Amino acid sequence: MDNLREIISYLAGKKVRFADAREHLFREREITTEDTRVEQITEQNVSGVGIKALWENGWGYASTSRTDPAALRKTADKALALAKSADKSAAGAVELAGEPRHTAKFSTTIKEDPFDVKVSDAVGVLLQAGETILKGKDVIKAGSYLVFRNMKKKYANTEGSVIETDVFTVLPQIEATARAGGEVKTRHYWPAPMNAGYEYFRGIDFKTNAERIAAQAREHCFARSCETGTATLILDPEHLSLTMHESVGHPTELDRVLGYEESCAGRSFATMEKLNNFKYGSEIVNFIADNTLEGGLASCGYDDEGVECRKWHMIKNGILTGYGVNRELAHRMKMERANGTTRAAKYCDVPITRIPNLYLAPGAKPLSVEELIADTDDGIYIEGMGSFSIDQMRLNMQFGGDAFWEIKKGKLTGMLKNVVYNAISYEFWRSCDAIADERSFKRAGFITCGKGDPMQLAQMTHGASPARFRKIMVRRAK
Ligand SMILES: [Zn+2]
Known part of the structure; x- marks a missing residue:
């Protein structure tokens, strides 16, 4: 957080009307399965700092994937130069609504960090759901999609707010495709995506729902228009x-x-x-x-x-x-x-x-x-x-x-x-x-x-x- 505070006071020294800096770590794991095999596992880690500056009535935004003081200063200078340039063609006066100064931390309530759990654990659950789906009559395909996401942010602005947030998200889904009576139909089960920990994923009843969507995919094939x-x-x-x-x-x-x-x-x-x-x-x-x-x-x-x-x-x-x-x-x-x-x-x-x-x-x-x-x-x-x-x-x-x-x-x-x-x-x-x-x-x-x-x-x-x-x-x- 010190690097953000330092860059904010640097911009305040340049007499900006307002500035904020946000360090943002985006982490995501995506697992896709098809039938009883893993189709794809991807992992993203995207991190860096975005700096926004307001000069008179012009906004500038610049970002860097580095967090060291030299990179932040260069990025701050860029945001300020962009703001000054934007001010020359500003359409009207910028009126920024007030907000109390916050010194705060927020995090999703979790029991188990999804990124601490072995990938094979979730894969096992999804493949088992796939096996259950494939047992359904006339089912020709099973699939699943699972996302774990974590966003960690640090935020500081020229009004003195200093905020840290840590958000975890789980999105699971499975699907069944049946072919019968000259039709092919797919039925999904989407448990609610939640900001939650791995324990939420553990609590989902995939078996009952896998059986249900397999049967309904087939029933859909025989439905009348x-x-x-x-x-x-x-x-x-x-x-x-x-x-x-x-x-x-x-x-x-x-x-x-x-x-x-x-x-x-x-x-x-x-x-x-x-x-x-x-x-x-x-x-x-x-x-x-x-x-x-x-x-x-x-x-x-x-x-x-x-x-x-x-x-x-x-x-x-x-x-x-x-x-x-x-x-x-x-x-x-x-x-x-x-x-x-x-x-x-x-x-x-x-x-x-x-x-x-x-x-x-x-x-x-x-x-x-x-x-x-x-x-x-x-x-x-x-x-x-x-x-x-x-x-x-x-x-x-x-x-x-x-x-x-x-x-x-x-x-x-x-x-x-x-x-x-x-x-x-x-x-x-x-x-x-x-x-x-x-x-x-x-x-x-x-x-x-x-x-x-x-x-x-x-x-x-x-x-x-x-x-x-x-x-x-x-x-x-x-
Ligand atoms: Zn939308």
């Missing part, structure tokens, strides 16, 4: 995690709303004049952003602007009530503080606004998923994630799924196939007329959310209880 037309959908938490990611998470990134992301991945329909008055969903739709969530993938204590992670309503009783906001744009919202959503993927990346942990709050009235299905006369229950597409304003969207079940007279009557649905994002959330209660709340999430130019991959948790949507346009995909 869905009908094209409007339908009632009940969507499970895993499925909803992708829908909310694309239609609520990305549209509520304030930098995207204001056009800073336009060239890479588009803008957002959820523009600022809609704040506190736009009906984004029905009255029962509440979206909570919470980067303080225990085990949440975006829970890191403090973000890469030195801002303490927070919890707020993104959508309250159906109304748009918030955005993910960085320190530079907070004044546009008349917010005194940013909300701790600014993160960089690696040391060489500029921190940008990222989707926080974001979940659909469970229904307030007692309602189990069984009661929700029993209360549905005619519909489709969709589990898991499939294909997706959404336009550059985050309005027109289309989603598939991993498994589809027909609901007739309140009962699941068998599998369907080739289901996709289309909707306008806010009309979709407005059509939500029931959400199961907290008993069926489940987490899901992503570690590969792409944003920025050059592209950065970030991680965040989503979650929901199964929810029902009326009059959705469903199409047969084939």
Whole structure:
């Protein structure tokens, strides 16, 4: 930390308006298996220091993979020169939201460091799951994917904040592919990715789920195609995690709303004049952003602007009530503080606004998923994630799924196939007329959310209880 403090006082001596330095170690182990063999094991260790400087109204960012004083000074000089150059063409005054000075440490609560456990231990578990899957009737392929990630960061800025964070992430998944009746179908099991230690991986029931997905992959092959037309959908938490990611998470990134992301991945329909008055969903739709969530993938204590992670309503009783906001744009919202959503993927990346942990709050009235299905006369229950597409304003969207079940007279009557649905994002959330209660709340999430130019991959948790949507346009995909 001394090297960071030293470089910050060097930049303060140069009379910058603001500067921060972030030492960032990114470590990742990825294991992929195919059938009963290891396909690939990769290990990444990426480390270095990123320095950001504000000169008048210009920002500069530079990074180095070295941590010695000479390299840091050279990098600081580069960041400052870039800031001075940017200031000459600054579009307007930079107003940086205040943030209390933090001297803090944050770490994921873990019992066992995944990187201390032999690789063969995890490989053994995955290959055993593969063997179980391959025993399934008509199964032709088994696969798995496992990621352990550790991000250690040290942060210091000219306001006196000194922060250390240590975050561990586990993402496991397995899949089964069956061929029968002239069809080939794949079914996945995605335990929730978590910020956790190896003990989380140990606690996952791969055997039961391997047997289940093997049987369901085969059943999917014999499913009948869905009908094209409007339908009632009940969507499970895993499925909803992708829908909310694309239609609520990305549209509520304030930098995207204001056009800073336009060239890479588009803008957002959820523009600022809609704040506190736009009906984004029905009255029962509440979206909570919470980067303080225990085990949440975006829970890191403090973000890469030195801002303490927070919890707020993104959508309250159906109304748009918030955005993910960085320190530079907070004044546009008349917010005194940013909300701790600014993160960089690696040391060489500029921190940008990222989707926080974001979940659909469970229904307030007692309602189990069984009661929700029993209360549905005619519909489709969709589990898991499939294909997706959404336009550059985050309005027109289309989603598939991993498994589809027909609901007739309140009962699941068998599998369907080739289901996709289309909707306008806010009309979709407005059509939500029931959400199961907290008993069926489940987490899901992503570690590969792409944003920025050059592209950065970030991680965040989503979650929901199964929810029902009326009059959705469903199409047969084939
Ligand atoms: Zn994303």
